[in-house]
Amino acid sequence: MSKKHILVSEVGPRDGLQSIKTIMPTEAKKRWIKAMADCGIKEIEVGSFVPASLFPQLADTAEIVRYAIAIEGLQVAALVPNFKGAVAAIEAGVHKLSIPFSVSETHCLKNLRRNHQEVIQEVAKISQYIAQLPVAQRPHFETSLSTAFGCTLEGVVAESKVLSSAEKLIEAGADEVGLSDTTGYANPAQVTRLVNGIKSCVGNDKLTGVHLHNTRGLGLANALAAIEAGIETIDSSMGGLGGCPFAPGASGNIVTEDLVFMLQAMGFETGIDLPKLLLVRDILKQALPAEPLYGFTPDAGLPKGFVGSQGS
Numbered sequence: 001m002s003k004k005h006i007l008v009s010e011v012g013p014r015d016g017l018q019s020i021k022t023i024m025p026t027e028a029k030k031r032w033i034k035a036m037a038d039c040g041i042k043e044i045e046v047g048s049f050v051p052a053s054l055f056p057q058l059a060d061t062a063e064i065v066r067y068a069i070a071i072e073g074l075q076v077a078a079l080v081p082n083f084k085g086a087v088a089a090i091e092a093g094v095h096k097l098s099i100p101f102s103v104s105e106t107h108c109l110k111n112l113r114r115n116h117q118e119v120i121q122e123v124a125k126i127s128q129y130i131a132q133l134p135v136a137q138r139p140h141f142e143t144s145l146s147t148a149f150g151c152t153l154e155g156v157v158a159e160s161k162v163l164s165s166a167e168k169l170i171e172a173g174a175d176e177v178g179l180s181d182t183t184g185y186a187n188p189a190q191v192t193r194l195v196n197g198i199k200s201c202v203g204n205d206k207l208t209g210v211h212l213h214n215t216r217g218l219g220l221a222n223a224l225a226a227i228e229a230g231i232e233t234i235d236s237s238m239g240g241l242g243g244c245p246f247a248p249g250a251s252g253n254i255v256t257e258d259l260v261f262m263l264q265a266m267g268f269e270t271g272i273d274l275p276k277l278l279l280v281r282d283i284l285k286q287a288l289p290a291e292p293l294y295g296f297t298p299d300a301g302l303p304k305g306f307v308g309s310q311g312s
């Protein structure tokens with residue numbers, strides 16, 4: 001009997017590094033990405049094609065993409081804010097690109113300086129650009145439904161608005177929508193409702209991944225709710241890197257090490273060698289000595305008798 005496989009998509013090099021002021025040296029980023037891939041991590045979001053003036057810590061994204069796509073078996077993803085960023089990402093050779101669409105329009109304007117209609121136009125332009133590329137060069141194109149569970153600016157985000165946004169983005173040509181708890185507001189019941197709601201609006205194959213934060217300690221509970229609702233890809237970041245500017249002491253994304261521990265303990269297949277992955281934190285500690293790293297499993301160690309090595 002084959003076990004259910006869950007894809008752990010590591011977003012630390014993008015979401016984690018984007019949230020901290022310290023600039024991680026390019027060589028350290030490469031070592032970190034390679035070491036995670038060597039542990040069996042199959043997908044890594046390695047950066048974002050944003051202006052270097054705004055995010056100097058991600059200024060080397062194109063170089064990092066070119067490095068990462070040479071790692072065998074690794075799916076390389078990047079975030080893009082607009083059409084221009086998408087073209088740069090495709091030129092660098094990404095396998096997957098993602099543009100954030102904040103369901104809260106106030107957040108959208110602040111994040112991308114574009115309203116909903118304008119972001120949808122960018123999505124259409126990107127999808128048309130991808131469509132004219134030779135098939136082998138077409139990246140997977142995702143739009144993430146950011147602030148889907150609530151917004152620090154607008155507060156409650158209506159679920160009907162999340163569903164209608166998903167429909168518009170798919171109509172505009174995105175391959176898939178991702179569900180994103182940008183603000184760490186989500187709870188498991190809400191995750192179940194939204195995953196089911198979006199799947200029934202746009203189709204099961206158009207929502208396969210969720211992006212969760214652990215701001216209020218519900219990250220793993222939300223991940224499990226998502227998996228039970230049929231989600232197969234969970235974003236997480238090593239050491240919960242990045243923290244949360246709105247909640248001192250809280251980690252950023254779900255901690256990859258804790259997520260992998262939960263999945264493997266429950267019998268899901270991840271292809272990840274967890275004992276080996278725990279050692280990779282040393283690269284982060286050395287490169288970013290002032291940044292706090294989170295995670296219960298790394299602190300407590302693996303339980304006695306735990307079979308943590310799944311290889312790939």
Ligand code: ZN
Nearest residue numbers: 015182211213
């Ligand atoms: Zn995030």
